[in-house]
Amino acid sequence: xxxxxxxxxxxxxxxxxxxxxxxxxxxxxxxxxxxxxxxxxxxxxxxxxxxxxxxxxxxxxxxxxxxxxxxxxxxxxxxxxxxxxxxxxxxxxxxxxxxxxxxxxxxxxxxxxxxxxxxxxxxxxxxxxxxxxxxxxxxxxxxxxxxxxxxxxxxxxxxxxxxxxxxxxxxxxxxxxxxxxxxxxxxxxxxxxxxxxxxxxxxxxxxxxxxxxxxxxxxxxxxxxxxxxxxxxxxxxxxxxxxxxxxxxxxxx
Numbered sequence: 001x002x003x004x005x006x007x008x009x010x011x012x013x014x015x016x017x018x019x020x021x022x023x024x025x026x027x028x029x030x031x032x033x034x035x036x037x038x039x040x041x042x043x044x045x046x047x048x049x050x051x052x053x054x055x056x057x058x059x060x061x062x063x064x065x066x067x068x069x070x071x072x073x074x075x076x077x078x079x080x081x082x083x084x085x086x087x088x089x090x091x092x093x094x095x096x097x098x099x100x101x102x103x104x105x106x107x108x109x110x111x112x113x114x115x116x117x118x119x120x121x122x123x124x125x126x127x128x129x130x131x132x133x134x135x136x137x138x139x140x141x142x143x144x145x146x147x148x149x150x151x152x153x154x155x156x157x158x159x160x161x162x163x164x165x166x167x168x169x170x171x172x173x174x175x176x177x178x179x180x181x182x183x184x185x186x187x188x189x190x191x192x193x194x195x196x197x198x199x200x201x202x203x204x205x206x207x208x209x210x211x212x213x214x215x216x217x218x219x220x221x222x223x224x225x226x227x228x229x230x231x232x233x234x235x236x237x238x239x240x241x242x243x244x245x246x247x248x249x250x251x252x253x
Contacts, residue, residue, distance in 0.1 A: 001025055005035075014040040017200030039251045040201055042177050043184040047166050048159035058150050059115065063167040066148065067111030070230070071165050071182065073119050073173035074099055076126075078194070079133035085214070089194045093219035095174075098192075101223055102172070103137060106230070107145045114149040115168060117161065119175035121154035130175065170233040172226060176201060183207065186244060188236035190229035192222070206243030207236050 002025040005011050011034065013019035019037040023030050050056045063069045078085045078095040085095040106112050116138060118130035125132050131154040138151050152164055162181045165171060171182035171189040176198045182189040183205045191198050191211045202208045212225045
């Protein structure tokens, strides 16, 4: 990485934490005219309503009919291959039971509707397929809970997924860019972050305290923090409203 950034004509970091890493990689070769701090380009991705169809209609029905529409991104990388979360990514507790307990806790409130949101959804299913993870989670739900739940289709593109995410009152995601799809629209969001990259992006948007790290905390503590984020979503929404105009200015810059 150091060799690559030293030989590049220009380098942009997407947040201040990443910018510090860049400075360390460059050492005495740091040049403020070539090495810059910016904003993740996904903040500028437009949202686009999908074509009329049963999935679009159900999202709109749940958004208007439920007291609270919750979006949940489930990472297939972690959900579909139990064991990797601990041995490969350093989790202190398994990911899949955490997601199952979170889903159960949210759906205990009859006013909650759930939108399971894949971010990585290849047309040919692979082991890290979020859509497969969302489908498996959906099938595990009681019948009455399924009536209040939708799995967003794998063929929707990033702009269409962002439209759906924007309908949510609160979002929780493991894939960082699914979370950016939410916070860039002012949707209060809690990130389950197993990589250092997520915290810097959330700090850029004024909500660094909305990131939980399964490498540092066990299942019960994580679940408590995530549900606290759900209950305190108005506070996070207000923080985003204050920060986003500055983020958009930096993006335009």
